Amino acid sequence: MARTVLGGGVLLCALSVVLQTRALTxxxxxxxxGHAVRHFVGNHSRYTLLDPEYAPYFTLLDDGLLMTTADLTPLLNQPVNLAILEQTPYSSAAHAIHLLVMDRRQMLQFTSGLLIGGIPENAPPGTTVDLPPIRATALVDVGPLAYKIIKGNENSVFSLRQKGKTDTNTEVMSVVTDGDVEIVANKPLDTETKSWYELVIQATDLHGVNKASLPVRVDVANENDHEPRFEQDVYYFIVNGTTDENGPNGTAHWPRFSNIGQVQATDADNDRVYYSLQTPSNLVVIVPQTGELILAGEPDTREAELSVIAHDTGIPQLKSRPAKVFLGFIVRDQRDLPVLHREKRRVTRAVRPTKRIEFTEADGEVEGRAVFTLEKETDRETFKIRDENPWVTVEPSGVVKVKKKWDYEELGPEKTIDFWVTITNAGNGGKFYYFK
Structure with a gap:
């Protein structure tokens, strides 16, 4: 045991002396x-390896290439000093190479696997990416290390600099330092163009033998810098009414709760858009989630003008410029309508309050699974999903089932499944339920 400790102590002492020369490979x-260790280049030179002790492990070709010829495991953790003789027709010179064979797992490495950091969208050039310290380490002192980005840096968006320095030269390909390095942005970033970058940083000793790589993901944090925009500045909708023959002086009849039309806005930040009337109206209401305009009252003029606003869900919340909506109310005589030979019945429509029910992704794992049942106000009510939905189906009994396995990543920024349900009550027309 004493010999082992003494041997280890002598080895560490010898390494310390060698490493101080900064010439250790x-x-x-x-x-x-066949691994190339060093290539000597001279003018009409001839090279000879003078150490027979290491001849089984290394060879020196006539052109000055020093290479390995065998497994180096027997030389593990031993300092190897090779003497090289260079001869020319007129002179000769001696060279010394100091080598250390190490376990690869104990050589230069980064202490972490994947680093994930972020930077705000539209940050000015020179802004530092928010990341933990970046530094490669080794069990022995190999001197300053050279760091460079070797992958993922399209259009030179990022550069490296020594931590603590403020100057950044984007033309420098690598940073040589004994300390930490940091990633800085060379230009403002746009999350709508690219929302994350996957980089690889490589650390290398100055001899180019000892290398380590670190994957880094840089997320570009969205800044709500785009307000919603309507597809049209002005919308025109016609609402058809009929004269009521049983009413006084041919009173006009308007189908209340009928769908007049729909406005549509988009958001460049991919935020969810909601709609509202700039001035509340007793004549028309707007469905916040869809932009559908629904007739709620009786018009007292032949024309009406509304202003609608679109809001996004970003932070800070932004709203669009108002879009104008012009409504024209046209009365048709009952005699102009086709005759329908059927029993008259009263039809009413209503919109029930929006329901929001929270589930986890695991609740939608099994296709065909019943997740919840819609509430009936009477036993005669039946249900039907109004528009085709990729995630859920609705049975006439009101049972909502998983149609396709729910995938959290595919559900959009709001992570919701939105759908309308038509509720029919025999003899009493239809109602609508909106689920979120």
């Missing part, structure tokens, strides 16, 4: 024969 123990 590290070799992984598992390099294959």
């Amino acid at each position: 590290l070799l992984p123990h598992d390099v294959r024969p």
Whole structure:
């Protein structure tokens, strides 16, 4: 045991002396024969390896290439000093190479696997990416390390600099330092163009033998810098009414709760858009989630003008410029309508309050699974989903089932499943339920 400790102590002492020269070349123990260690280049020079002790492991070609010829495991953790003789027709010179064979797992490495950081959208050039410290380490002192981005830096969006310095030269390909490095942005970033970057940073000793790589993901945090925009500045809708023959002086009849039309806005930040009337009206209401305009009252003029606003869900919340909606109310005589030979019945329509029910992704794992049942106001009510939905189906009994396995990543920024349900009550027309 004493010999082992003493041997270890002597080895560490010898390494310390060698490493102080900054001329140590590290070799992984598992390099294959034929690995190039050093290439000497001279004018009409001839090179000879003078150390017979290491002849089984290394060879020196006539052109000055020093390479391995065998498994280096027997030399693990041993300092190797090779003497090289260079001869020319007129002179000769001696060269010394200091090598250390190390276990690859103990060589230069980053302490973490994947680093994930972020930077705000539209941040000015020179802004530092919010990341933990970036530094490669080794069990022995190999001197300053060179860091560079070797993958994922399209259009030179990022550069490296030594932590603590403020100057950044975007033309420098690598940073040489004993300390930490940081990633800085060379230009403002736009999350609508690219929302994240996957980089690879490589650290190398100055001999180019000892290398380590670190994957880094940089997320570009969205800034709500785009307000919603309507597809049209002005909308025109016609609402058809009929004269009521049983009413006084041909009173006009308007189908209350009928769908007049729909306005549509988009948001460049991909935020969810909601709609509202700039001035509340007793004549028309707007469905916030869809932009559908529904007739709620009786018009007292032949024309009406509304202003609608679109709001996004970003932070801070932004709203669009108002869009104008012009409504024209046209009265048709009952005699102009086709005759329908059927029993007259009273039809009413209503919109029930929006229901919001929260579930987890696991609740939608099994296709065909019943997740909840719609509430009936009477036993005669039947249900039908109004528009085709990729995630759920609705049975006439009101049972809502999983149609396709729910995928959290595909549900959009709001992570909701929105759908309308038509409720029919025999003899009493239809109602609508909106689920979220």
